Amino acid sequence: MPDSKLMTLPEAVARFTWDGMQYASGAALPVGSDAIVFGRELLRQQRRDLHAIFHCNTQQLNLLAATGAVTRAECGFSGLEVFGFANGLRRAVESGRLALEDYSNLAMPLRLLGGALGWPFVPATVNIGSDIQFRSAFDPAQPPCREKIPSVVDPFTGRTIGAFRPLTPDLAAIHVTLADPLGNAIMLGTEWSRFELSRAAKKVVLIADAIVDTGCMRQFPNLVRIPDIIVEAVVHWPFAAWPQGSPGMYDIDEAHMTLMNQALATEAGTDAYVRDFVHGYRDVASYLDMIGRETCTRLSGTATSFLLDPFRQWLLPAEGTAA
Amino acid sequence: MSAQDYTRQEMMAIATGREIRDGELAIFGVGLAMLAGYFAQAHHAPRVRAMTEGGVYGATPVGGLPWGIECNRISTNATSFTNAIDALGYLVASGRCDVGIIGAAQVDRFGNVNTTGIWDGPIGETYRPPKTRLTGAGGANDIACGAKRTLIMVAHEPKRFVDKVTYISSPGYLEGSDARARYGFPGGGPAAIITTLGILRPLPDTREFALDSWFAFSSIAEIKANTGWALEVSPDARVAPEPTDAELAALRRVDETGALRKKN
Numbered sequence: 299m300p301d302s303k304l305m306t307l308p309e310a311v312a313r314f315t316w317d318g319m320q321y322a323s324g325a326a327l328p329v330g331s332d333a334i335v336f337g338r339e340l341l342r343q344q345r346r347d348l349h350a351i352f353h354c355n356t357q358q359l360n361l362l363a364a365t366g367a368v369t370r371a372e373c374g375f376s377g378l379e380v381f382g383f384a385n386g387l388r389r390a391v392e393s394g395r396l397a398l399e400d401y402s403n404l405a406m407p408l409r410l411l412g413g414a415l416g417w418p419f420v421p422a423t424v425n426i427g428s429d430i431q432f433r434s435a436f437d438p439a440q441p442p443c444r445e446k447i448p449s450v451v452d453p454f455t456g457r458t459i460g461a462f463r464p465l466t467p468d469l470a471a472i473h474v475t476l477a478d479p480l481g482n483a484i485m486l487g488t489e490w491s492r493f494e495l496s497r498a499a500k501k502v503v504l505i506a507d508a509i510v511d512t513g514c515m516r517q518f519p520n521l522v523r524i525p526d527i528i529v530e531a532v533v534h535w536p537f538a539a540w541p542q543g544s545p546g547m548y549d550i551d552e553a554h555m556t557l558m559n560q561a562l563a564t565e566a567g568t569d570a571y572v573r574d575f576v577h578g579y580r581d582v583a584s585y586l587d588m589i590g591r592e593t594c595t596r597l598s599g600t601a602t603s604f605l606l607d608p609f610r611q612w613l614l615p616a617e618g619t620a621a
Numbered sequence: 622m623s624a625q626d627y628t629r630q631e632m633m634a635i636a637t638g639r640e641i642r643d644g645e646l647a648i649f650g651v652g653l654a655m656l657a658g659y660f661a662q663a664h665h666a667p668r669v670r671a672m673t674e675g676g677v678y679g680a681t682p683v684g685g686l687p688w689g690i691e692c693n694r695i696s697t698n699a700t701s702f703t704n705a706i707d708a709l710g711y712l713v714a715s716g717r718c719d720v721g722i723i724g725a726a727q728v729d730r731f732g733n734v735n736t737t738g739i740w741d742g743p744i745g746e747t748y749r750p751p752k753t754r755l756t757g758a759g760g761a762n763d764i765a766c767g768a769k770r771t772l773i774m775v776a777h778e779p780k781r782f783v784d785k786v787t788y789i790s791s792p793g794y795l796e797g798s799d800a801r802a803r804y805g806f807p808g809g810g811p812a813a814i815i816t817t818l819g820i821l822r823p824l825p826d827t828r829e830f831a832l833d834s835w836f837a838f839s840s841i842a843e844i845k846a847n848t849g850w851a852l853e854v855s856p857d858a859r860v861a862p863e864p865t866d867a868e869l870a871a872l873r874r875v876d877e878t879g880a881l882r883k884k885n
């Protein structure tokens with residue numbers, strides 16, 4: 299019988315992160331799945347000088363950028379969709395504290411795919427011809443930039459295309475709906491780029507909204523897109539993507555999305571946010587108190603909750619999932 | 622239907638939706654683009670094969686304007702969830718997708734789109750942070766490269782309609798004429814820029830955008846005054862039909878929370 303990989307959040311951050319690392323979060327959806335609570339713990343443990351690999355900006359990157367913990371970032375999209383611009387990230391970029399390298403939403407997962415496959419480069423048929431190819435925040439002195447997405451010739455047709463640099467982040471913290479204690483995971487909603495990210499990263503830690511018995515994985519093996527053999531640790535943390543949403547589990551906390559983004563627009567607001575919502579809890583129970591138990595109940599009443607129905611019989615009680 | 626009965630944003634969404642034909646494979650961006658696309662599905666294109674770049678298929682929004690391409694409001698009645706490489710790669714960058722709708726902070730005379738940042742003047746030789754950082758390209762660059770037709774939705778204001786965008790986030794016709802051919806994109810480029818005042822389409826040779834139609838509440842003069850280049854007017858330019866009762870009813874069913882009715 300393989301060992302359980304259940305671990306507390308503070309221990310996972312202490313063991314698998316360090317200053318200056320290349321840190322990726324999944325799914326890195328701007329209002330949906332993302333390992334946001336992992337980012338809060340990165341701040342609690344005062345990690346610095348992070349190089350963030352985020353398919354899209356999320357409230358996590360917004361927060362890590364606002365506090366100055368991230369100095370380099372690579373993204374396909376840097377807003378919060380209908381919630382607007384990401385004020386914390388925006389402030390960090392505009393002030394020059396953070397170098398943001400732009401790609402597109404297809405380029406980022408293709409680069410993860412290239413990293414996962416060990417390819418030297420990925421053929422680029424998008425992003426070429428635009429300033430995404432010609433301008434680089436990491437290499438600003440070269441116009442037009444020839445290192446970021448260099449031109450290459452398709453050996454079959456002679457067409458000039460581009461070459462994407464593959465990504466192999468040091469760590470991927472991946473938010474999933476359901477995990478078993480061994481590290482098998484089921485994601486409800488779009489998986490976005492979590493499949494590629496889980497194979498591209500040097501190490502993977504899962505942050506699961508709920509823990510299920512392995513029998514669940516045996517019932518739905520086609521849905522297990524992240525298998526245990528590539529996972530280092532499993533953290534159980536309800537409302538892990540809060541204030542963003544998680545299909546089948548909880549809706550977006552619209553009020554907190556707005557409050558958080560407004561707070562991150564200024565240094566003083568960011569300090570207050572960190573005090574109240576990064577250092578404002580000790581454990582899962584006080585985290586849920588911080589969100590508000592009534593809010594948790596309301597958000598759990600999501601119209602998507604039927605998506606969880608086939609899996610409910612395998613849900614493990616919280617006492618059984620403490621690391 | 623008189624001009625007082627609908628907003629400019631509603632007219633823009635309806636005019637955009639009219640560009641979508643039944644049965645097409647279509648990808649909708651977030652926000653207004655999604656409302657325009659699902660309006661088309663609710664009104665005249667029931668068999669449109671719609672997806673979001675999140676890889677969410679078969680869904681119609683529930684409970685109001687979705688907050689994003691992945692949000693629960695679009696996950697409630699989906700028939701398939703896949704991933705980004707699937708939606709933006711297999712179905713869009715490959716050249717299979719018929720039509721995509723994107724937004725813009727700035728658009729220029731050749732339909733190039735900037736959603737990355739606003740600089741105080743030209744960027745210059747050395748790249749530098751923008752004065753105002755925007756959202757970046759997202760999936761719009763992939764749609765602009767791969768979709769057979771791209772529709773650009775943008776509020777018609779002088780600061781948005783510029784002679785040349787400072788930064789090309791998503792390619793239109795680049796420097797015009799056949800400049801796109803250098804890159805061999807499978808997509809045909811922007812078919813129309815649909816604004817809060819009218820519709821612009823590319824001229825056949827230069828690919829410069831010219832005025833195709835104006836809305837009942839606007840005029841050629843108002844559109845020219847809000848466009849940052851010497852806008853040509855097509856010889857057959859005309860007023861676009863006003864929304865029908867059926868169109869407005871369909872749009873408002875999709876726009877349940879009235880996002881398009883708030884601003885005018």
